[in-house]
Amino acid sequence: MSGTLGRAAAALLRWGRGxxxxxxxxxxxxxxxxxxxxxxxxxxxxVKKDKxxxxxxxxxxxxxxxxxxxxxxxxxxxxxxxxxxxxxLDDPQLRQGIKDYSNWPTIPQVYLNGEFVxxxxxxxxxxxxxxxxxxxxxxxxxxxxxxxxKDQDSK
Amino acid sequence: MELSAEYLRxxxxxxxxxxxxxxxxxxPNRCASSFRVLVVSAKFEGKPLLQRHRLVNTCLAExxxxxxxFEQKTLTPEQWAREQQK
Numbered sequence: 310m311s312g313t314l315g316r317a318a319a320a321l322l323r324w325g326r327g328x329x330x331x332x333x334x335x336x337x338x339x340x341x342x343x344x345x346x347x348x349x350x351x352x353x354x355x356v357k358k359d360k361x362x363x364x365x366x367x368x369x370x371x372x373x374x375x376x377x378x379x380x381x382x383x384x385x386x387x388x389x390x391x392x393x394x395x396x397x398l399d400d401p402q403l404r405q406g407i408k409d410y411s412n413w414p415t416i417p418q419v420y421l422n423g424e425f426v427x428x429x430x431x432x433x434x435x436x437x438x439x440x441x442x443x444x445x446x447x448x449x450x451x452x453x454x455x456x457x458x459k460d461q462d463s464k
Numbered sequence: 465m466e467l468s469a470e471y472l473r474x475x476x477x478x479x480x481x482x483x484x485x486x487x488x489x490x491x492p493n494r495c496a497s498s499f500r501v502l503v504v505s506a507k508f509e510g511k512p513l514l515q516r517h518r519l520v521n522t523c524l525a526e527x528x529x530x531x532x533x534f535e536q537k538t539l540t541p542e543q544w545a546r547e548q549q550k
Binding site for chain 2: 374376412413414415425426427428429430431434435
């Protein structure tokens with residue numbers, strides 16, 4: 310874990326230069342409650358309600374696991390502030406339900422536009438290879454990294 | 465259940481017809497509950513990352529119930545060759 314997270318941190322630092330301290334502001338995350346249901350109908354509505362939906366161990370403010378933290382940090386770097394985050398540690402039914410619903414054995418899980426994207430490894434690779442910027446663009450979200458790079462180019 | 469890096473490596477190699485597999489026990493005390501795997505298989509060709517990871521997850525579905533943290537990297541033989549040249 311430390312290796313990948315170390316690499317993640319290195320990648321984040323690379324991107325993060327020139328961020329101007331903007332990253333210190335907390336994201337406009339809805340502290341959503343799960344409603345106590347792990348049913349497919351409930352989850353179906355949940356993942357489609359917001360453009361960006363993440364299921365975490367812990368909250369964006371206080372992730373309880375390195376992998377969940379990596380997802381939060383990647384979204385923050387891209388300036389994605391408006392996303393729904395659900396804490397599976399609050400709700401065992403949600404925790405099992407989302408694994409079944411996504412057919413994915415681990416947390417965190419990321420949904421974009423109601424579609425399952427993957428877990429931490431996949432989001433990290435999408436961040437590194439530029440796919441995430443493209444996927445966000447499809448949702449009408451302009452990645453903050455684009456502006457940052459422009460700033461650096463013009464310096 | 466007996467979980468070891470070697471056991472996971474053999475299973476991945478066999479089921480995914482992998483030409484190269486690395487499994488690292490990333491549990492701080494090596495108690496075999498966290499793993500990082502690298503799988504190189506021709507079966508990944510033409511498949512997006514999500515589907516590749518799903519193949520690995522399916523292969524280790526039973527084991528993952530007992531694994532606490534799991535990281536994976538999935539490469540085609542060409543990608544692996546390129547990576548080694550770096």
